[in-house]
Amino acid sequence: MRTLVQRRVWGPLVAFGVCAAVVLLAQVPYLRNRVFYVWDDSAVQFMPTWHHLGQRLLDGDWPPLLDVDGWMGGNLPAEALFGIWNPVNLGNYILVSRFDDLGLAALVVKSEILALLALGVYLVCREHGAGRGPSAVIAIALPFSGFTLYFDTSSWIAGLMAFAWLPYTWWAARRAARGASSPLWAILFGALAVTTGNPYGLLGVCVVLAALLVENWLRRDRAAMLKLVLIGGLVAMFVPLVYLPLLGTSSVTARAGQGFASDGILMPRLSDLLSMSMPSHRPMIRTFSLDYRLHTPGVYFTWFLVPLLPWLHWRRLRERWRELSGVLVVLTAYVLLAIGPSNMWMFRFPLRHLEVVYLAIGVLFAVAFTGGPRFDHVRRRVAATVAAVLLSGYLSFAAQPWQWRQHVTAFALLAVGVAVSVALARFVRPQATYAALVAGVGAALFLQMSWFPVNLDVAGYGFPKSVKELKAQAPPHEGTTFPVGTVLPGNVGLVTDLKSTGSYSGMSFREFATATCMNYKGTTCAASFQQILSPTAVDGRALVDLLRVGTILVQNDVLPDVQAPPGWHIADRTATHTALRRDQPLPWPGGRLSHASPGVRVTSDVSPDDRDETVKFTKDRGQSGSVVFARLAWPGYRAELNGRELATRQGPAGLLVVDLPADAETGELTIRWTPPGLGLGVGLALAGLLGALAYAVISRRRPRRDRTVPAAEAPQDLAVANA
Structure with missing residues (x-):
């Protein structure tokens, strides 16, 4: 009874502590650089668009499908990455719209997403049998790894949002497969990952579910495999809603970097992983400016991982390889993706895959470090740690010898930090070790913000963060x-x-x-x-x-x-x-009509919203004509004249043109735009949601086989680590 109470009390407290620690640490980059979170794409695409979409949502425009004044960037369903079908995204857009300071808005929203990511990492580590302490340490460290912090969080926030839902999907799907929870959660989290609109979220869901299938195939658990297939099928029903509009516009659009190629940009090497614990290491990876090294610690994971490798319970991983096979599949798949090629269809810049590699490594580390370090063969372990730290330090020095002061400082952090952590575990208790590891995460972050306060590998834009200032300077x-x-x-x-x-x-x-x-x-x-x-x-x-x-x-x-x-x-x-x-104002100010053929007399033009427009006209019978709109002719436009459907076509610069039939003397021309595949996508998504609810009800009526972590996965001799 006491153990049960401890679990119910300590579990939520540790989870809350993880989120609080991540939110607190997320303030460090902002305090060092007030535009750290409004950088590159976040500065010129995401934050302004989020603010704008939030205003539109507050004005009752949901879903915000088309912004005709956005021109090439106004087809929001085809852009996909804004995730207009994701409720968490929409809530954040409204939140951002209430801020005048976009830098502060970015800090709030990105701190929220980092905390969300950390909680998911904690849960997936716990699901694989790791203790609370190691799970919490990995969960706090991963959001501040090099790529996640400097690229996804600072610049490419759509990638961070997609990544944040991946550990939840993994956690919920694994629990559902072994009968410990309802499959509804796995389906909902998978749908949230998919509807962020970032294709890396969809890829992650596919890889994780495939890995879980392999894991349960090795266990010969056919029932679990069937559950995973059903979960994957229901999650897949949300995919058309997100990606059919994108595919439907492919006839008129082009996306840079599609196809298969390898130009080396942001393509790490396996050897770079040897320095994943050096906060000062700038890997030799080609950048957008064709420089031969990153300006940031892009392959950094966390300071303690490499130094503590000799102290892990490696036998535990060997003994439980079947239970951890899913983690190994994810790790293998993403390592292969991370080392190239640099362009594979919609997936570019392989460095993006590294954060999932670190998620899988983090799970394995948390499992192997549960209970604290091992203390047999201490001299051998000390020697191995010294060798690992020296090698990491030398590789960093070899890459940038002129930054030797930074490398010496980082080397000191690793050496002192691991010595203190191991000593605390030996002479105090494991919980003190976990606290020291988290303190080291904060120290490494502080050093990196001192050395690399901005990401010079992507573009920086010097404009005010205040919306009022931007308006004044427009x-x-x-x-x-x-x-x-x-x-x-x-x-x-x-x-x-x-x-x-x-x-x-x-x-x-x-x-x-x-x-x-x-x-x-x-x-x-x-x-x-x-x-x-x-x-x-x-x-x-x-x-x-x-x-x-x-x-x-x-x-x-x-x-x-x-x-x-x-x-x-x-x-x-x-x-x-x-x-x-x-010199003279344009005609027809009520809509977007820009030209009518000679002989076509327009009596009114009204556009009540971005998707609809109505033109009333007269002309002579037998005379053909056409009208041109200041709208891009996105696939999905439908034109009707007095209820009669007319064809639309592209005019100069891809503008929307409607040809008027010769037999029409007068009429009311209406145009309306609907994203390609929207009806099918909405129908399938609703069917997927109903299917998920039905599956959840059916599964609840069946007895659950196991509500706890499998016995093989719960190291009972290390109960102190779970306290």
């Missing part, structure tokens, strides 16, 4: 703005009410990008100025008119001394930008 504009060069980087304009044709997008609308000389960051070249002013095949109208552009904002160092073309005037000229505006 360039002058009227209506839709076309940038020549850069106006505001990426999607920053979304928080300043700047309706720019440029946006940060994971994909490019091919015709639009070519016609405007625009890259995925929303930046254009000098030639774009003449391209948008040149006549098009649509009655000789200039592209700038078909786009309904009200302001052309020219970056002076891209196109110096620009002169106003006919119909335009220079409204403002600063040291950095020149703003040109129209």
Whole structure:
């Protein structure tokens, strides 16, 4: 009875302590660098878009499917990575929208996700039979490993959100397979991983479920395998909702880096893992700037892992290899993914896989370290530790000898830290060792923030974090703005009410990008100025008119001394930008209609929201015509004239064009956009949810075989570690 009470009390307390420790440590990067969490893609894509989407959600726009002013970046279902079907994502978007300081908003949300990740790591370690202490230590250390902190957390937050749900899926699916909990949890966590929209989340779910199938096949547990197949099938029913819109737009878009290639960018080597415990080590890995080494400790895991390898209970791993076979499968699969090739379909930059490698290694470490270090053959273990620390230190010194002071400091942390930790376990108690290991995690983080306060391997953008400041510093504009060069980087304009044709997008609308000389960051070249002013095949109208552009904002160092073309005037000229505006306002201000053929008389144009528009017109019978909209012709548009369906097509720069039949004299043309596959995706997702509920009810009526960790997985002789 006392043991049961201890479990029910200590379990939640330790889990809470893990989350609290991670939240506390997450403040260190922010205190050292107030824009650490608003860096690279987080600065120009995620945080501004989250703020914007949160405002739209508060205005009742759910789900936010299309942002026509976002142009290439406005097709949110096709972008996928914003996870508009994930309820946790949506809640965070609303939370971010309540902040003026995007740096502070990023700190709050990313601290939350790091704590969420840590709790999942703790649970999956415990599920594999590790004690509370080692599980907590690994759970606190993993969120601050090199790639997870400097890349996913600082920059690529979509990857962090996908990774955060993976250990929960693993934990819940394994428990469901052995009958210890309802399969509903595994399905829901798997669905959350999938609906983040990041393909690495889907990949992780597939690998974990496959690993659990192997584990239960080795156990010859067919019932568990059947459960896992059912869980995987129900999770798979959420995949079309997320990825059908992306596949449905592939005919008009292009994504960089698709296919199979190996250019070496962010591609680690197996030898890099030898230095996973050196906080100062910068591995020799090619970067985006084609530099030959990272500027950050990208392969760092945690300071204590390598030094403590000689002190682990290795026999426990050998004896329980069947129970841990799933971990070994995950480890093997992700090691192979991590070492390349660098491009495999939608998966680029193999360094991204390293955090799952460390998750699997962390589980094995927690199991082998349960009960504290071993103390037989102490001299041999001391010698092995000294050799491991010296080797790690030498490899770091060999890679960057000019940073020898950092390496000496890191070496001292490893040497002193492991000596203190082992001594505490020998002469005090194991719990004191775990506290020392966590303190070392904090010390290593402090050192890294002193040495590497920013991630110079990705782009940094120097703009204010305050939404009010961004609005105050936004360039002058009227209506839709076309940038020549850069106006505001990426999607920053979304928080300043700047309706720019440029946006940060994971994909490019091919015709639009070519016609405007625009890259995925929303930046254009000098030639774009003449391209948008040149006549098009649509009655000789200039592209700038078909786009309904009200302001052309020219970056002076891209196109110096620009002169106003006919119909335009220079409204403002600063040291950095020149703003040109129209002499006359555009027609049809109520919608996005930009051109009607001669003879087509438009009486009204109304666009109540981004997905719908209605045009009323008259024309002579027998005369054909067409109308052009300042909308990209994403697949999914449907046009009707008086209830009669009409075809849509692409016009100049991929704009939406509807041809009017010759026999129509008057009518009401309506257009509506629905993402490709949305109906099928929603239907399958609802069916998957209902199936999950039904499966949970059915499984509850059956007797559960085992509600605890299997006896082979619970080291009874190490009960002190579980206290």
